[in-house]
Amino acid sequence: MAEPSNDVAPPQAAPPTRTGIGQPAADGDFSFVVNGVDCGRTQLGDQYLNTKAQGVFCIVDLAVTNIGDGPQSFSGENCSLFNAEGQKFSADSEAAIYLEDAEWLYEEINPGNSLATKVIFDVPAGMTPVSIELHDSVFSGGVIVNLV
Template sequence: MTYAPAPEQLPQQPQQQPQQQAKKPTYKRLWFIILAVIVVFAIAGSLGGGDEADTAGASGADTGTDAAAPAVGDVAEVPVEADSGNPGIGEPAADGKFNFVVNGVDCSATEIGSQYANTTAQGQFCIVDVTITNIGNEAQSFFGDNAKLFNAEGQQFSADSEAAIYLEDSSSLYEEINPGNTLSSKVIFDVPAGTTPTAIELHDSAFSGGVTVDLQ
């Protein structure tokens, strides 16, 4: 019986170890990490900016609402006229040797005098009733012409000495007052119709500084 010869066994080649996969260069991995970080920050910044814009818009809307809404409990302020510091009606006001007290003012007349002797105002007469006391040590003469009348617009009016002639017991043309004596006088002014006097300036002489008395 014949046997076929056994096949020749080829010498076994040493098993090669699988080649290790080539490593990526380090610089490529570093750039990848940097790009990833940049992308993350860009996305976060975009989201944050949107939130801030929304917040700012909401704040602006709130501010507009607050500005438009009237404050609760606000009361309109009423302007108060500053006190001039001048004496008023019924209060003493001194200038030089004279102490003046204005008792009142009447601007209702357009004609004064009697039926036989009278005068008519160009506008209306304002008659100021004043009491004068000599507080000095010598006699002093009172002249009504030294007085000046003022309105709210600051217009100045002179006394009407001619009209004073027709007013009984006016004592405003000329009157000498001894120390300690008191005189009642009426000083007359011819002013435009509708004028409301606000102050009178009184003098003990034509050269004195004068004193202002408020009539309102």
């Protein structure tokens, strides 16, 4: 007679929650609202100080609200953009320097306060982003917002 197995399967991480443009999506101490995405600019900045995309810049217009009990730092580096093939694109921290309202490199938000910002991705020309994954920190589970 076989002994009963004491092997316990490791807990599986729950897949991130999905929402859409204009809908609140919470992860940890942050609530995010994606207001829109603009893909098509090949240069950011002015005539003297600027940067050029390898492909095109996709600029995600985002509102971040601290729903926690203490200050929390937001970083666009914790965001990832995805296309229909599942390819993952990281945020372009250099390009953010050249965009006036991209205060996302490291911004502390106090409880109840919100930050209107933009996160920038350099993607191949013609690529259509289908979702963005947002995190309140590098260690959080994240939340996915559908962009199409």
